[in-house]
Amino acid sequence: MSPTLIYIFGGTGDLAHRKLIPALFNLYIDGYLPGPFRIVGIGRTEMAETAYRQEMRKSVKEFSRRPELVAQHWTKFSRTLHFQSHDLNNDKAYKGMASEWKEFQAKHGEEAQVVFYLSVAPQLAPVIARRLHQHKLCADPHRSRMVFEKPFGHDLKSAQELNRLLGRLFREEQIYRIDHFLGKETVQNILALRFANALFEPIWNAHYIDHVQITAAETVSIENRGSYYESSGALRDMVQNHVLQMLCMIAMEAPISFEADEIRNKKLDVLQAIRKMHPEDVHRYTVRGQYAAGWSQGKKVVGYREEKSVDPQSAVETFAAVKFYVDNWRWKGVPFYVRTGKSLPAKETLITVQFKPAPDYAFPEEAAHTWRPNRLVIGIAPKMDIRLRFQAKQPGPHMTLRPVDMVFSYATREQEDCQPEAYETLLQDVIEANPTLFMRADQVEAAWTVIRPIMEVWADKPPVDFPNYAPGTWGPEDAEALIARDGFNWATLPETHPSEAPVKKKKS
Ligand code: NAD
Helix, strand or coil, rough: CCCEEEEECCCHHHHHHHHHHHHHHHHHHHHCCCEEEEEEEECCCCCCCCHHHHHHEEEEECCCHHHHHHHHHHHHHHHHHEEEECCCCCCHHHHHHHHHHHHHHHHHCCCEEEEEEECCCCCHHHHHHHHHHHHCCCCCCCCCCEEEECCCCCCCHHHHHHHHHHHHHHHHHHHEEEHHHCCCHHHHHHHHHHHHHCCHHCCCCCCEEEEEEEEEEEECCCCCHHHHHHHCHHHHHHHHHHHHHHHHHHCCCCCCCCCCCHHHHHHHHHHHHEEEHHHHHHHHHEEEEECCCEECCEEEEECCCHCCCCCCCCCCCCCEEEEEECCCCCCCEEEEEEEEEECCCCCCCEEEEECCCCCCCCCCCCHHCCCCEEEEEEEEEECCEEEEEEEEECCCCCCCEEEEEEEEEEEHHCCHHHHHHHHHHHHHHHCCCCCCCCCCCHHHHHHCCCCCCHHHHHHHCCCCCCCCCCCCCCCCHHHHHHHHHCCCCCCCCCCCCCCCCCCCCCCC
């Protein structure tokens, strides 16, 4: 790998503390960073470099998946870590970067590369992009890259404007739009599960699959991020990006190669095939919610409207459930139910693929009492496992059946700490110039196009029942009705599945 200079714009921010520096530290320990490597955090706060390093050491200790390795590796790692205080609206910052970049190249050779990670508020992105262009810091498309954090745009129009601007200034292959869900091992494993096994692909279609569910649930409330959340909401914050990306992984056709554009083309096909809702569909196929004040997991929860920087009459949703259809041959008539929200009873992201029920004619009636259709449940986070539910005979003299799960768990099969965090995978990909897991301009716009009709109807008709769910519950009752109407129910993960629990020996 080429010598690399990486600038983290927003180097004193929350993301840098919790994710970016811990990820770079872990890449360093595992030997995945190129030999000559220089990280420069840039923030507005005045701070000495030693103080910055100390602060980051604390964060790495707190947030790295391997805090026990800090004592051994920090001193050496920290020599690559620098800090500069700048206002990124001003030219001065970029002049300094241009000369630093020149020096870095002179020292390490012309093949050195530079990465600009924009971990700053989205309003700063156009300013930074113009300045980087003006100072020719991204003039070489093979050796300079920019990483854009979410949100990428606020709606279709703003995403298009930003894409147009970036398209004028840079080449598409230099632009890395992050959706950190795509860096998760379990999300990438969907490709392996689907396309490296002969077992699933023949039945992965409307003939055998009844419906698909995606749940991305959080127990936390908005945690002091009122001003951000007021301009966002569950639909923009989660569905437009993470949830639709997971849906694409489940619904995409088999790629003919693992080339970045091939995978991205296949995912784009899915986004383009998702049925665009008419206003009356929005009423039938979507549910929004907002949490009230109450209690969750033994803790008092402030209602959304009472949170800091939130309008006391706010119509912003903290919960969204949507029923999508993917209008192509493979998925004709198969509903995809998705739901996401804050202040829910469990922190879990999972995908459930439910197969059509098998005909049970041959079995006696009592055998079929506990009959359940086959289900494939993919735990994305924090539980990282795959469960295949099938029917088995209850031990005993009678033919009674019960559903059992066959479980593959990353936690037991691999050493848990061997798994890179999503940001490690993604940062490594940026350094290695591999854009497969990043969003291309057309994907981002297609995703905004999918949710645009929902955003428009919701904006036109403010909710009359907000707040409409208590913290610690699975959102408003209408979300249950959305799926129950079709004869299904939302799947959740068992705390510990019976098959994983220790077997109790019977007393003789
Ligand atoms: P933050 O508010 O904690 O940090 C912002 C950083 O930007 C600070 O370092 C600040 O000094 C710097 N900054 C602001 N204005 C500046 C200026 N004019 N010149 C130089 N530096 C300036 O924000 P954050 O939570 O770290 O989020 C950063 C970005 O990442 C945002 O786009 C956010 O949406 C995205 N993001 C954050 C998270 C998260 O967990 N924090 C998750 C996903 C995406």
